[in-house]
């Protein structure tokens with residue numbers, strides 16, 4: 001669980017992952033604004049664009065408006081973002097564990113002195 005400067009709490013749930021990633025996704029949205037716009041028009045908010053019914057991205061590729069290569073680049077970037085997020089998460093969790101271990105140790109040391 002991460003606490004944002006605003007005081008909002010991000011719970012480590014896959015569905016809420018987008019909130020934590022918002023910063024880096026802004027850049028992605030700018031570089032692929034056309035794909036992002038199409039993705040927003042998909043029938044399902046969590047559309048993976050791999051042939052779901054009502055997928056606006058797939059429809060655009062089928063219509064020849066969006067190149068499959070561009071879609072693939074977008075997908076690659078998304079995978080990279082997801083990977084980065086996972087790596088950061090793991091590092092943060094390890095740091096948090098180490099911090100709590102230190103606190104527990106110092107509390108025990110204090111208790112022993114009293």
Ligand SMILES: [Zn+2]
Nearest residue numbers: 042047049055
């Ligand atoms: Zn889609």
